[in-house]
Amino acid sequence: MRLGRIGLYALALAYPIVGQPSEADDLASKVNLFIGTTSKGVASGHVFPGATIPHGMIKAGLDTDSPDRHAGYDRNISYNATGFSQLHDTGTGGGYPLSNFKIWPFASCKRFGECPTSIAGRRLKRQALKDGSLPDIAEPGYFATNLVSGVHVELTASRRAALHRYTFPENSKQPRILVDISKGRVETLSFLCKLCG
Secondary structure: HHHHHHHHHHHHHHHHHOOOOOOOOOOOHHHOOOOOOOHHHOOOOOOOOOOOOOOOOOOOOEEOOOOOOOOOOOOOOOOOOEEEEOOOOOOOOOOOOOOEEEEEEEOOOOOOHHOOOOHHHHHHOOOOOOOOOOOOOOOEEEEEEOOOOEEEEEEEEEEOOOEEEEEOOOOOOOOOOHHHHHHHOOOOHHHHHHOOO
16 A cells, blocks of 8 residues: 555656656647648638738738638649738638739749739649649748749748748749739729839
8 A cells, every 4th residue: 555655656746757748849840730721612621821920910821723712722732823922811711811912923934014914824733742742831830832833932921021932943034923913802903003024
């Protein structure tokens, strides 16, 4: 009986040492940000996996042309990338995805006036990995993907700004970046817009 009590005391004293996660454990790396991002009709989670930080104004991420894209993104590889925008909402359940002010990287575009600026004209598939899976990477505060044009896209966010990095292929001739202000919830007056460059 006495030996049993000593064992219980030893166990109680050892639990705080053994039972706690070590400082080396990175709990954020165990988060799967893609949960709820694939269209499944009514069961779709309408979740956005892009770059954001707690209480930040920016939620930068990839937009796709999925018909069920209430958060702007769909993990299904059959849907095309249509741009990278700064504002998204998770779980809107039918509301507008806020995916306005899209930015689009062109690997090669000789003259800007000849670039396909409409969403239908510029959309591209994401470059699948050798095993057929998506190249999308999502970690807290970071998102990355590869486009079939060879452009590697990385996004991160600060409290008030989105940071985009586009790595173009070495053989890219005249890469360009489009900022699309025409597809938002605001009215765009074409006579006030001017194409330069």
